[in-house]
Amino acid sequence: MPTMKDVAALAGVSTATVSRVINQNAWVEPATRERVEKAMRELNYRRNAAAMALxxxxxxxxxxxxxxxxxxxxxxxxxxxxxxxxxxxxxxxxxxxxxxxxxxxxxxxxxxxxxxxxxxxxxxxxxxxxxxxxxxxxxxxxxxxxxxxxxxxxxxxxDNRNAAYKATRHLLDRGHRCIACVTADLPIDDRQQRLAGYQQALREAGVTPQPGWVISVPFNEEGGERAARQLLESPSPFSAVFTFNDVMAAGIMRVLHQHGVQLPQQLSLVGFDDVVLARYLYPALTTVHYPVxxxxxxxxxxxxxxxxxxxxxxxxxxFCAELVLRDSVVTLAHGNRK
Missing domain, CATH: 3.40.50.2300 (Response regulator)
Known part of the structure; x- marks a missing residue:
């Protein structure tokens, strides 16, 4: 009795492609489908009980x-x-x-x-x-x-844009004006939408972001560590950072603690996602709750x-996101606003 493997060999395709043609549950190029169906006819291939159940x-x-x-x-x-x-x-x-x-x-x-x-x-x-x-x-x-x-x-x-707007607005309302945005280095929708929300909040507050304010790194802990080193080397006097997610914020915190930067007194931080670890970081992370x-x-x-x-x-x-207030943001005195 001919098998699916035999059909695939005769048609010059993979068994996965033969399965897609048989079950009609995924797109297959018309020319490829025709070759598979022709091979099935030539071999007199019949689906077995397992294939029928599938x-x-x-x-x-x-x-x-x-x-x-x-x-x-x-x-x-x-x-x-x-x-x-x-x-x-x-x-x-x-x-x-x-x-x-x-x-x-x-x-x-x-x-x-x-x-x-x-x-x-x-x-x-x-x-x-x-x-x-x-x-x-x-x-x-x-x-x-x-x-x-x-x-x-x-x-x-x-609504990523509005979520990022809320996070940035929170920092602005507490006197911060030099605010970095640590974001993903991939061209994904979330990145573009959150950047748009961050930029909108700054624009409405009359703040013009400078070159180097947006830092793009991998969105994991290692990316956060890399971003922290860029923040430390930056000539911009950042008083706050808005991050793409909480694990990046954790990476940032680790490097800043190693360099003696006091959080949030010297740098305030807002994350995104509200994963479990956010509340156990030191200081506990203010973040955007993502209702995932x-x-x-x-x-x-x-x-x-x-x-x-x-x-x-x-x-x-x-769905909409909500800001979760914890301990990683400080309100700047009027004279200390940057």
């Missing part, structure tokens, strides 16, 4: 494409998805995209080929057109932490509803 499975397996699972932010995202999966009695399969377009694409292909019809996708590097192509062939795919206008009914997103678990639950519910009957229940897909 093709007819509906919502029994939920897929999650996420970022780096070592990052506490993505651990919270996965926890929100898992809560709904458990409550609905569906299995969960997780793949990491690693903030690389090729890995995100491979992760999506893997989840689809494993029979995941309902999929929650966090993809920071895949282009909008690529995600739209996947969405067209995966009706129960929902994108989280990203807004694509043509797919708005299947997106769950955060609530967003993950909403995205998962939406994906499962789409897989079940194609008609999701009404719900709010846009």
């Amino acid at each position: 093709a007819t499975r509906s919502g029994a397996m939920l897929g999650l494409l996420t970022g780096n699972l070592a990052d506490p932010f993505f651990a919270r995202l996965a926890r929100g998805v898992e809560e709904v999966a458990r409550s609905q009695g569906v299995r969960l399969m997780v793949s990491s995209g690693g903030h690389q377009a090729s890995m995100e694409k491979a992760g999506l292909d893997f989840l689809i080929n494993q029979g995941c019809e309902a999929i929650v996708v966090h993809a920071s590097r895949l282009a909008d057109d690529e995600l739209l192509r996947y969405a067209a062939h995966t009706p129960a795919m929902v994108v989280v932490n990203r807004y694509i206008a043509a797919l708005s009914h299947r997106c769950v997103w955060l 678990e609530r967003m993950a639950r909403r995205a998962t519910q939406l994906a499962l509803q789409l897989a079940d009957n194609g008609t999701p229940k009404p719900g709010h897909n846009g």
